[in-house]
Amino acid sequence: MTHTARVVVLDIEGTTSAAGFVQGDLYDYARPRLRSWIADHADDPAIVSAVADTRAEGGLADDADLDAVVAVLHGWMDTDVKATPLKTIQGQLWAAGFAAGELRSHFFADVVPRLREWHERGLRLVSFSSGSIASQVPWYRHADAGDLTPLIEDYFDTVKAGSKREVSSYEKIASALGVAGDDTLFLTDLPAELDAAAAAGWQVIGVRREGEPNYAADFGDHPVVSSFDEVDVRARA
Ligand SMILES: CSCCC(=O)C(=O)COP(=O)(O)O
Numbered sequence: 001m002t003h004t005a006r007v008v009v010l011d012i013e014g015t016t017s018a019a020g021f022v023q024g025d026l027y028d029y030a031r032p033r034l035r036s037w038i039a040d041h042a043d044d045p046a047i048v049s050a051v052a053d054t055r056a057e058g059g060l061a062d063d064a065d066l067d068a069v070v071a072v073l074h075g076w077m078d079t080d081v082k083a084t085p086l087k088t089i090q091g092q093l094w095a096a097g098f099a100a101g102e103l104r105s106h107f108f109a110d111v112v113p114r115l116r117e118w119h120e121r122g123l124r125l126v127s128f129s130s131g132s133i134a135s136q137v138p139w140y141r142h143a144d145a146g147d148l149t150p151l152i153e154d155y156f157d158t159v160k161a162g163s164k165r166e167v168s169s170y171e172k173i174a175s176a177l178g179v180a181g182d183d184t185l186f187l188t189d190l191p192a193e194l195d196a197a198a199a200a201g202w203q204v205i206g207v208r209r210e211g212e213p214n215y216a217a218d219f220g221d222h223p224v225v226s227s228f229d230e231v232d233v234r235a236r237a
């Protein structure tokens with residue numbers, strides 16, 4: 001499958017990396033630490049706002065206590081709801097875990113060689129994940145293959161770009177990168193994200209990996225691969 005593009009935009013969970021690792025290792029790390037992280041960072045405006053948003057999005061009263069807030073956050077984690085306030089708190093906590101050497105990231109074996117190849121070909125590589133930027137950067141920094149951040153030009157999350165299911169988020173990213181939609185190739189495991197990116201004029205490829213949650217999803221007419229090795233992307237002049 002050959003494409004020409006200027007930018008390759010990468011989803012993380014289910015695409016570059018195993019969902020089982022995110023929902024296992026990372027979520028297991030965050031779950032017992034959420035309460036004390038919020039309590040210890042009660043003066044951080046990002047945490048104050050994430051707690052307020054959790055109360056609002058979780059259907060709690062404005063003065064609901066910390067136990068009720070943590071119960072909502074744990075419920076979202078149990079069903080992998082990618083709510084922005086959860087991602088903000090998780091992101092801070094995981095960044096600390098990576099910095100302390102208590103967490104490492106995971107990439108499928110086919111991913112890193114292709115990222116290096118595409119970078120060498122002159123393609124710009126960009127991350128767009130529901131995980132907050134605070135967690136995306138250490139995710140790329142603490143890989144078993146070494147520090148991958150020199151390969152990644154920019155990072156977008158739902159705060160900076162908007163929901164991954166909204167067309168406007170992809171328009172915003174292309175505009176921030178100074179490219180046309182068609183200059184951009186998006187790789188993700190979620191059909192709703194492919195639909196939104198394609199509606200913004202982006203080139204898209206569905207990544208359908210055996211054992212991943214969206215393996216049996218309906219990818220419609222979108223091109224689909226099971227490995228980055230099947231993606232041949234060249235830099236557009
Ligand atoms: C950056 S590691 C944490 C990933 C995460 O929390 C997440 O929700 C990933 O979702 P994605 O949009 O990459 O499928």
Ligand SMILES: [Mg+2]
Pocket residue numbers: 011012013014015188189190
């Ligand atoms: Mg994903």
